[in-house]
Amino acid sequence: MTSLYARHKAVIPDWVALYYRDPLEITHGEGRHVWDAEGRRYLDFFGGILTTMTAHALPEVTKAVSEQAGRIIHSSTLYLNRPMVELAERVAGLSGIPDARVFFTTSGTEANDAALLLATAYTGSNQILAMRNSYHGRSFSTVGITGNRTWSTTSLSPLQALYVYGGVRTRGPYAGLTDERFTEACVADLEDMLGQTRSGVAALIAEPIQGVGGFTSPPDGLYAAFRRVLDRHGILWISDEVQTGWGRTGDHFWGWQAHGQAGPPDILTFAKGIGNGMSIGGVVARAEIMNCLDANSISTFGGSPITMAAGLANLAYLLEHDLQGNARRVGGLLIERVRAAAVGVAAVREVRGRGLMIGIELTEPGTDRANPDAAGAVLEAARENGLLIGKGGGHNTSTLRIAPPLSLTVSEAEEGAAILEQALRSL
Structure with a gap:
């Protein structure tokens, strides 16, 4: 055989x-x-x-999946979907983002892809700031802003990526500095880079702790310092919480909260753990950003009743325990x-x-x-x-x-x- x-x-x-x-x-x-x-x-x-x-x-998740499968497995976003609305309500409330809207996808790659679409449509720019050593997915757009050559399979991209220093604390030219001086040097690098761009930048996308990059992270507060610069330039902040979300870091429910002096991000992406193995990803954003698209859009599989039932049961278990x-x-x-x-x-x-x-x-x-x-x-x-x-x-x-x-x-x-x-x- x-x-x-x-x-x-x-x-x-x-x-x-x-x-x-x-x-x-x-x-x-x-x-x-x-x-x-x-x-x-x-x-x-x-x-x-x-x-x-x-x-x-x-047991709580397998029971929820089994019961939902016995009712209906799929309908698409063209129909009202009670489990999707219920999970969206919970995620919106937990996100920290005011007047939040939630769009469900089937993976973290697709969530980050949707976040990039929203940011570029909202700002009218295709320039994206990304962190060196980062990873955001395997789609054409997310590969193009991944700052880790091991996982970046092509230099072609619909986006212009500008890579910022700061995601790796113990390597590079600033490694020997104190946390305070490290943050100051990274902010100065960001300011200098923005001074060299020809037009507005849409967004900074950053993992609070870089997952595929080897669980590296900056000092707490770095992204709050970045946020003050971003706000002056009208640049959105996308927090990629695909690996850091749902309390995995222990200290915080979301990774961005280690940099919470600046408040919540404009856009938050999530996936992986919320489904406990079921294919769930998603984007959370303020209504004005989420609603900026001026063309129809749906998701055939995002927010399916069976994955939403799993997510609801899984999230309830996580919070209750x-x-x-x-x-x-x-x-x-x-x-x-x-x-x-x-x-x-x-x-x-x-x-x-x-x-x-x-x-x-x-x-x-x-x-x-x-x-x-x-x-x-x-x-x-x-x-x-x-x-x-x-x-x-x-x-x-x-x-x-x-x-x-x-x-x-x-x-x-x-x-x-x-x-x-x-x-x-x-x-």
């Missing part, structure tokens, strides 16, 4: 990456664990790229354990993150040169001992990414940290 891997290679594009030398087929999951086709159990510290946010096979608080408490413990595990491992350059969003950057010992081979070796060793983690980073995917479901227990955090320590020391 032909292996599933061979069948995959025969029909799936070469650029669809697979983890591990012996790729893994996950057949089912429960809580914070998944099982492969051979029956091996793994502690899941990546959650399908930060998407299984609460737990695998969460204070999973943001759990991310803060258990995430704080986990990052302490990971930092302790990394002590004395020469390849570890930095352990960073907040809440249940932790990165371990690996370099060639004694240098700042990326070490993707070491990252791959740790990924394999962790899997061999029953732990699934991710990787990323702007420097040849040399950062290990740790992002378990937000219901992670203390004992599971301890277990995962012990496996990570063993994997790191195997280097």
